[in-house]
Amino acid sequence: MSVQERKQRERTERERLIVATARELAEQQGWDAVTTRRLAERIEYSQPVLYSHFRGKREIIGAVALQGAAEMAVEWRAATSAAHGPRARVAALAHAYLDFAARNPAVYDALFQLDGGLAYAREDTPQPLKDAFAAMVEVLAEVAGDGVDPGLFTETFWAALHGLATLTRAGRLPPEDTERRVELVVDRLAIT
Template identity: 45%
Template sequence: MSALSDRRERERVHRHQLIIAAARELAETEGWEAVTTRRLAERVEYSQPVLYSHFHGKDAIVSAVAMDGFGELATHLRLARRADADSGQALRAVCRAYLGFAAERPALYQAMFILPTDLKFASAQTPPPLRAAFDEFVHCFPPDNPRRELFAEVVWSALHGMVVLADSGRIPAEGQQERLDFLVTRVAGVR
């Protein structure tokens, strides 16, 4: 590859990340309804055709934001799990970290779990960042447990339900710690 080709590729990657960052920032400040190709083009100071050369519409932008989010979530959960791995409280720490991540980044969480994307969950096509986030739950269960992926899936599903129901006001936020304790001790069987 020539120096010119290298530079063009770096510029293309930079534009790609700039568009993702602008979409995320706009969604966090004004909601996903405000994220349009016109608004993004204005924010990143590129034409709409340049945006379309990177993404084929809003769903593709949401998917790219979600993919970045799964990478961040995996790192966030890994740090929480490792901090409490020796105390036997890894699952509780990962669950708390997950709930905190969702609360601190609501628009990102929407991109990852609520808005339509082409990301595949629980399949051979599951992207590595998504799988890495899920594996942090799996690692909270003993390796000799043949059903630890099922346990992790049920815990993640319950947490997701807690996030969505609390966010919509259907369950009170102040009961979150009690729900988390119930999930970890009764459903997952971790003391």
């Protein structure tokens, strides 16, 4: 291995460590607790080393969001591939979405609540975000209905799930009715 390859590998590992540490700290204490000073202390590197990887917290949030988007796409595809029939796949997608949001609140916030500097629904949208959206479209296109744009339908379904996830987490919707809400969304939107 050349010196340059070793340095690149070490750089990649440091970047992974920064992202993993930021994610862990955010999940434990919230995004307000994630500062470059605190991250530098936790990973035992100086703040300038962090800035050699990320220009600041915003880019770190974006990196956590991209990692989360990739994980979501994998989880959604696994959940929906195990379901049989269009309605069952849509219900599996809805449950996988809400489960991910509940298990990973800081990542969910990085994706959908905080400014990580990421472009959504544009030409320059990063590939992990496109892949996560595509994982939803793959399932929802089956039930969008004749003459309905699958992308627009997916955005609408996604908005309903995001509302359920956000309002439940904020304590504005009682969690014991989540299953009934999911059934209602799936029944009303997923026309098969």
